[in-house]
Amino acid sequence: MEEIKSVSMKQLERYPVYLKYLISIKDQGITSISAPMIAKALDCTEEQVRKDLQIVSPDSGKPKSGRDIKTLINDIENFLGYNDVSDAIVVGVGHLGEAFMRYKGFSEFGLNVLAGFDLDETKIGKKVDGKEIFSMDKMSNLISRLKVNIAILTVPSDAANAVSKLLVSSGIKAIWNFAPIHLDVPEDIVVENVNLASSLAVLSHKLNKKILKENK
Amino acid sequence: MEEIKSVSMKQLERYPVYLKYLISIKDQGITSISAPMIAKALDCTEEQVRKDLQIVSPDSGKPKSGRDIKTLINDIENFLGYNDVSDAIVVGVGHLGEAFMRYKGFSEFGLNVLAGFDLDETKIGKKVDGKEIFSMDKMSNLISRLKVNIAILTVPSDAANAVSKLLVSSGIKAIWNFAPIHLDVPEDIVVENVNLASSLAVLSHKLNKKILKENK
DNA sequence: AACAAATCAGTAAAAAAATATTGATATATT
DNA sequence: AATATATCAATATTTTTTTACTGATTTGTT
Numbered sequence: 001m002e003e004i005k006s007v008s009m010k011q012l013e014r015y016p017v018y019l020k021y022l023i024s025i026k027d028q029g030i031t032s033i034s035a036p037m038i039a040k041a042l043d044c045t046e047e048q049v050r051k052d053l054q055i056v057s058p059d060s061g062k063p064k065s066g067r068d069i070k071t072l073i074n075d076i077e078n079f080l081g082y083n084d085v086s087d088a089i090v091v092g093v094g095h096l097g098e099a100f101m102r103y104k105g106f107s108e109f110g111l112n113v114l115a116g117f118d119l120d121e122t123k124i125g126k127k128v129d130g131k132e133i134f135s136m137d138k139m140s141n142l143i144s145r146l147k148v149n150i151a152i153l154t155v156p157s158d159a160a161n162a163v164s165k166l167l168v169s170s171g172i173k174a175i176w177n178f179a180p181i182h183l184d185v186p187e188d189i190v191v192e193n194v195n196l197a198s199s200l201a202v203l204s205h206k207l208n209k210k211i212l213k214e215n216k
Numbered sequence: 217m218e219e220i221k222s223v224s225m226k227q228l229e230r231y232p233v234y235l236k237y238l239i240s241i242k243d244q245g246i247t248s249i250s251a252p253m254i255a256k257a258l259d260c261t262e263e264q265v266r267k268d269l270q271i272v273s274p275d276s277g278k279p280k281s282g283r284d285i286k287t288l289i290n291d292i293e294n295f296l297g298y299n300d301v302s303d304a305i306v307v308g309v310g311h312l313g314e315a316f317m318r319y320k321g322f323s324e325f326g327l328n329v330l331a332g333f334d335l336d337e338t339k340i341g342k343k344v345d346g347k348e349i350f351s352m353d354k355m356s357n358l359i360s361r362l363k364v365n366i367a368i369l370t371v372p373s374d375a376a377n378a379v380s381k382l383l384v385s386s387g388i389k390a391i392w393n394f395a396p397i398h399l400d401v402p403e404d405i406v407v408e409n410v411n412l413a414s415s416l417a418v419l420s421h422k423l424n425k426k427i428l429k430e431n432k
Numbered sequence: 433a434a435c436a437a438a439t440c441a442g443t444a445a446a447a448a449a450a451t452a453t454t455g456a457t458a459t460a461t462t
Numbered sequence: 463a464a465t466a467t468a469t470c471a472a473t474a475t476t477t478t479t480t481t482a483c484t485g486a487t488t489t490g491t492t
Contacts, residue, residue, distance in 0.1 A: 007421070008479070009418050010478090010479065010480090012414070012417045012418045012421050013411065013414035013415075013418060015414075015417055016413035016417050017397065017411065017414065020373060020413075024374075034439060034440090035440080036438085042398045045480080045481065045482090046439090047480080047481060047483095048481080050440075051441095054441075061440060061441095065438090065439085065488075066440090080417050080420065086420070086423075095314070095315035095319060096312075096315045099311035102311045103312070109417075109420075111416065149423060150423070157236060173426060173427070174419055174426075176416070180232055180233065181236050181237065181240075182237065182257070182258045182259060184259075192416075192418055192422070197232035197235075197236075197325055198228070198230070198232050198233065199229070199408055199410050200232075200325055200392070201232050201325075202408050203366070203390055203392055203406060203408035204296065204325075204326075205223070205297075206408070207365060207366070207390045211389070224448075226448090226449070227449095250468080250469060250470090251470080252468080252469075261451060262469090263451060264450065264451080266471075267450095270471075270472095277469070277470060277471095281458075281468095281469085282469070282470090433492105434492085435492075436490090436492095437489090438487100438488090438489085438490100439486105439489100440485105440488085441486080442483105442485095442486100443483080443484080443485105444482080444484090445481080445483085446479100446481070446482085447479080447480070447481085448477100448478080449476100449477080449478070449479085450477070451477085452473105452474080453473080453474070454471100454472085454474090455470105455471095456469105456471085457468105457471100458469080458470090459466105460468095461465085461467095462466090
C-alpha cells in the first residue's frame with residue numbers, strides 16, 4: 001500500500017524477531033514498550049530498534065511511555081503481510097520438505113501450503129497433514145490453475161536447477177530455495193536462499209575462533 | 217591453523233556455494249577455473265570471487281588459466297573445517313529436528329549428529345536413523361561426557377530460552393538455533409540463528425514489490 | 433507549576449561491504 | 463618472437479548498514 005520508505009534486507013530480517021518478542025511481552029499483560037527496552041531484551045542498540053520501528057509504524061512513540069504494543073504488533077504484521085494469505089507448494093518431499101508440509105507455523109506468517117510434489121512413485125498419492133503429494137508432471141498445471149506464486153524448493157542440489165526451470169516456465173514468481181546452490185533463473189524471479197551449509201560455516205568459524213582463544 | 221586473514225560473515229556464507237559449484241564443475245572433468253567464470257555462473261562480480269578466494273587459497277591464480285580446481289576445493293574444505301568432524305546433538309525432535317537427525321548431508325560438512333533429545337515420553341527410546349532419542353534429563357550428562365560442542369536447537373520458541381540455559385550449563389559451546397527468537401545466553405556462547413520467518417519476510421517483501429511493479 | 437528523567441525523531445559519523453579501477457603478468461595466437 | 467587478450471592482485475571508490483549524537487517532547491514527581 002504505502003511502501004514508500006525504503007527498507008533494507010537486514011532490517012526485514014529483524015522484524016519477525018521483534019514481532020515474536022512483542023507478542024511474548026503482550027502475553028505477559030504489558031501494554032506499552034520503549035525502544036531501549038526492546039534493545040536490551042534482543043541484545044541490540046536502541047537506535048537500530050527505533051529506526052526499524054519508525055519505518056513500519058506511522059504513529060511515533062511517546063517519550064517516557066514508549067509505544068503501544070498492540071498497535072506495534074499490528075503494524076509489523078501488516079508490513080510483513082501476515083494478514084494476507086499466500087499459497088505455496090512444496091517441491092521435493094524429502095525429510096525437510098515433509099517437515100515443511102507438516103509445519104503449523106506457516107499460517108502465522110500468512111503462508112498456506114497447498115500440496116507437495118515429488119518424483120518418487122512411492123510417495124505420490126500419499127497425504128501429508130491432509131495435503132496430497134502429486135507427481136512432478138502435475139505441477140505446472142496446478143501452479144497456473146491456482147495461480148500459486150511461491151514454491152518451497154527442497155529437492156537435492158543436483159535436481160534444483162532443472163526443477164527451478166520447470167517452476168519458472170509454469171509461472172511461479174518466487175522460489176524459497178533450500179538447495180545449497182545458486183539457482184540460474186531469470187532476474188525477475190524472486191529467489192530467497194536458505195543455505196544451511198552457509199549457516200553452519202559461520203557457526204563453525206565462530207566456534208573455532210572461540211576454541212583457539214580458550215586454548216591460548 | 218593459520219586464520220590470520222580476517223573474513224566477514226558474509227564471505228563465510230559464500231564459501232559453501234563456491235564449493236558446491238566447484239565440485240560440480242570438477243565432476244564434469246574440468247581442471248581449472250577463473251574468477252570471472254565462477255562469477256558468471258554464480259551471478260556475482262569477479263572482484264568478489266577473487267577477494268573471497270584470495271583469503272582461503274595461498275597459491276594465487278594465474279592469468280589466462282585461472283586456478284586449479286582440485287587445489288581450490290581442498291583449500292575451501294580445509295578453511296571451512298570440513299575435514300575435521302564435530303559432534304552435535306539435536307534438541308527437540310519435532311518434524312524439523314527429525315529431518316536433521318535423518319539428513320545425510322551433514323557428514324559432508326564434518327558434522328556428526330550423535331543423538332536427539334525431547335520432552336515427549338512417546339518419542340524417548342525410539343531411534344531415528346540409528347540415533348537414539350533421549351529424555352532431556354540425560355542431556356547434560358551426555359554433553360559433558362562426550363564433550364559435545366554443538367547443539368542443533370529445534371524446540372518450540374517458548375521453550376528455546378529455557379533449553380538454551382540448560383545447554384549452556386551443561387557445557388555446550390555453540391547453538392545452531394532454529395527457533396525464531398533471540399537466545400539470551402552468555403556472550404562467549406556461539407549462537408547462529410536460522411530464522412525461517414526472517415527469510416520468508418525477505419521473500420514476501422521482494423514478491424510484493426515485484427507484483428506491485430507488474431500491476432502498475 | 434516547575435523540574436528531572438526517559439524517550440523520542442532526525443541528522444551526522446563510522447564501519448562494513450560491495451564494486452570499480454589500475455597496472456602487472458601469463459598464456460595463446462599471429 | 464611480438465602482440466593481444468584474459469586474468470590476476472592490490473588499491474580506491476561507492477554504497478550500504480550500523481552506531482552515535484543532538485535537541486525536542488512527554489510524563490511522572492517534587
